[in-house]
Amino acid sequence: MKALVSKRALIAIGTLVAVGILVFVFFSLREVTPVKEAEEIEKPTDAVTHKIIGKSVEGRNIDAYIYGDGKTRLLFVGGIHGGYEWNSVLLAYKFMDYLKENPEIIPKNISVAIIPSANPDGMARVIPKEGRFSFDDVPAIELPNGTGRFNANNVDLNRNFDCKWKPKGTWKNKIVSAGTSAFSEPEAQAIRDFAQTYSPDSVIFWHSQANAVYASECEDGILPKTLDIMNAYSRASGYTAIKKFDSYEVAGDAEGWLASINIPAITVELSTHETVEWDRNLAGIKALFRYYGL
Numbered sequence: 001m002k003a004l005v006s007k008r009a010l011i012a013i014g015t016l017v018a019v020g021i022l023v024f025v026f027f028s029l030r031e032v033t034p035v036k037e038a039e040e041i042e043k044p045t046d047a048v049t050h051k052i053i054g055k056s057v058e059g060r061n062i063d064a065y066i067y068g069d070g071k072t073r074l075l076f077v078g079g080i081h082g083g084y085e086w087n088s089v090l091l092a093y094k095f096m097d098y099l100k101e102n103p104e105i106i107p108k109n110i111s112v113a114i115i116p117s118a119n120p121d122g123m124a125r126v127i128p129k130e131g132r133f134s135f136d137d138v139p140a141i142e143l144p145n146g147t148g149r150f151n152a153n154n155v156d157l158n159r160n161f162d163c164k165w166k167p168k169g170t171w172k173n174k175i176v177s178a179g180t181s182a183f184s185e186p187e188a189q190a191i192r193d194f195a196q197t198y199s200p201d202s203v204i205f206w207h208s209q210a211n212a213v214y215a216s217e218c219e220d221g222i223l224p225k226t227l228d229i230m231n232a233y234s235r236a237s238g239y240t241a242i243k244k245f246d247s248y249e250v251a252g253d254a255e256g257w258l259a260s261i262n263i264p265a266i267t268v269e270l271s272t273h274e275t276v277e278w279d280r281n282l283a284g285i286k287a288l289f290r291y292y293g294l
């Protein structure tokens, strides 16, 4: 009798344990499902494509990062004037971080490409740290005016593009090298080749420090869309819209070359050489998203 009770008790305990395991497994599986969904939702934050689009004279990588896959394409370029305008590169990094955190900000029909540092050799003259840098890496000492503006061949890259190109360019009251021919420099070639394959609907170059947004043109006047995006960015950011840069003659500029191949391009100049002015530029970027978004 005792043995029988024990057997029944064992069966009862065994059944309870089995049911317990089943219940545990059932609820465990239920817990797994929402985690999977969360992972799927988070996936777009990693939706960035990194491309090495060229090498500088000294062999540093020139990178592009592409976000989203919409058919309307916006290209943002920082640092064509290297370490002289390091804040334009920090602004591009800030934009990259923002897109990683807020991928939904990009309208579905738009993709964004960012070339954060178009002149890495010039950047290295001011900030020797290789790769991505932060405010902490910026030297506290004041460097001679113009340090890091040119590439390693001492060429002003924003005079090396194929729009009214001349071997000698102008920068303020100085004569600067524009290279041995249009696109003689690998950094300018990298931007040209990327622009030709990515085929952007518009291009925004970040510079400093004129506190303005400029339109662009080569031989055939300003494209209507260039005026639209200049005005949209200007109104949202507060940078003054200026149709024509006439402080001194500029030839061989990247924006002019883009205008010559029918791609609207604007130059956004931050108000100092040391500030990123993120809120103003985010407002400008959002204005472009509104302009091109469906």
Ligand SMILES: [Zn+2]
Binding pocket: 081, 085, 207, 208
């Ligand atoms: Zn510049």
